[in-house]
Amino acid sequence: MPAAQNFDVIILGAGAAGLMCAIEAGKRGRRVALLDHAERTGKKILISGGGRCNFTNIHVRPENFLSENPHFARSALSRFTPDDIIALVEKHHIRYHEKTLGQLFCDRSAHDIVTMLERECAEAQVRIILNCRILSVRNDARFTIETSQGTFHSASLVVATGGLSIPKMGATGFGYAVAEQFDLRIVPCRPGLVPLVLNPADQARWCDLTGLSVEAVASAGAGKHRASFREKMLITHRGLSGPAMLQISSFWHPGKPLSIDLAPGSTVTAPLLEHNARRDPNAALQALRAIFPARLAERWLDLNHPANWTNTSLSTMEQQLHDWQITPAGTEGYAKAEVTIGGIDTNELDAKTMQSRKVPGLFFIGEVVDVTGWLGGYNFQWAWASAFSAGQAV
Missing domain, CATH: 2.40.30.10 (Translation factors)
Structure with missing residues (x-):
């Protein structure tokens, strides 16, 4: 077994939220490891928007999100707006268009968004480790993550593992299990944006x-x-x-x-x-x-x-x-649902940083949190915004 590896930040889940958080933390000089059990990054990004990725909506407002606390998303959404993700897309010369009702799609392919995020991770010196199955998570002054590819230690742990929707793409309830391990409340989950x-x-x-x-x-x-x-x-x-x-x-x-x-x-x-x-x-x-x-x-x-x-x-x-x-x-259930409604109770988290109020250094971002957007790019914007907020705090 290889020697334990030490990082400032370990992020679980290499989807939209995990990649964005890794970028922001890396840009701040943090040593970041991004772990995912899949064989590649951004798998759900690739199938989104019919393969063209509806990466945001220009009309995003807090009122476009469901949560037991309808005000929770306001802070993150104000700190990273649709203009911010548009600026990043334009920096990488990705062509896009407005389809209907403010929905922005890539002209070519969702692959462009994943490539953009991977390049930003590389520039921020993020270490991406794929095919990495998490075996256990402990917190003894520092976080210890036992995996199929060795042991990792970090001061901060970010859970960006998504919800239960589309299990064939690898969705699991792992993020909720981590939250329950640390005695965080879970708002009951159900399929959303589903036939x-x-x-x-x-x-x-x-x-x-x-x-x-x-x-x-x-x-x-x-x-x-x-x-x-x-x-x-x-x-x-x-x-x-x-x-x-x-x-x-x-x-x-x-x-x-x-x-x-x-x-x-x-x-x-x-x-x-x-x-x-x-x-x-x-x-x-x-x-x-x-x-x-x-x-x-x-x-x-x-x-x-x-x-x-x-x-x-x-x-x-x-x-x-x-x-x-x-x-x-x-x-049609989680197999056809685009999102999971419910998740980590927002009362357990700081709205500005996405950090657990009970466990310093533990963060939850993206779909695993009890914030669910409307159809049309809103859930991507929540992923970017919540990730940005955590990335500025880890």
Whole structure:
């Protein structure tokens, strides 16, 4: 067994947060080791954004994040902003574009972002050790990390191991286990930004229309806890997906209904209410086809046929289109979830540094913390910002 190796900072997890933290700590002259059990860095970065990495969102605000403490993310997000990651991307001459709703993607490939981070690590003299399985973590004045590649000691330990989403990419609950070892509270975890599964009866009604999509407003919750998102909704072979449904999935709770406006901003039945207008199935179908794909228009009319063609009946039809109530049976789980909701309780951490309040020198950053962003680059910005904050403190 090789002799124990000593560093100022050891970071567990070579994803977006771990790489950024290593860069910032290394730039401050810290001796940094970045350990990961995978065979390469940034594996989840590479598959993000359809392979083009939605690396930030220009509209990031603290309100775009879920947490038991909705104010916790404010400090880190103010210290490392979308402008800061854009500056780094531009420094490396990576071309990018705004897709929709402030989402910034690489023009070419997510590989560009990983290469950028690796180059910055090299310049900061970060030592990256891959295929390195963590066997144990101890804290006796200094941290001792036993691994499949030897023993490491450090004054500071940063946990950037991510959440439970996409286990086929190597996701594990290791970060939560470390937190529990040091008696830190964990907010219960669940899949977020995940496709929803319908019950068998609703699958029979809708799921043979797999692949059809419409713009919709999906809503969940009530009062000040109500959330709504207007984006595309996609019918899948098991339920509902697309950006609108992924967004609302983070706010949905089992057993609760969703409200879906399938015709936002439109009055579908208006042509049928005009003077001397036809009021029959063909006229209704024509009106529905103005906003729906033909097969979806036909199915909707089959399942929601007006009782008669009076003004009252047409008003009911209109209302159903704007408030489709449907209760999912569940989600596709962590296998298809883009993020993990929940994680290390933010009350356990200093918002400025991401350091544990109980264990000096122990830091948690990125997805492992109970801060979860909306779809569209928000979670990357949290990774960069929380990592930057810890990197300035270790």
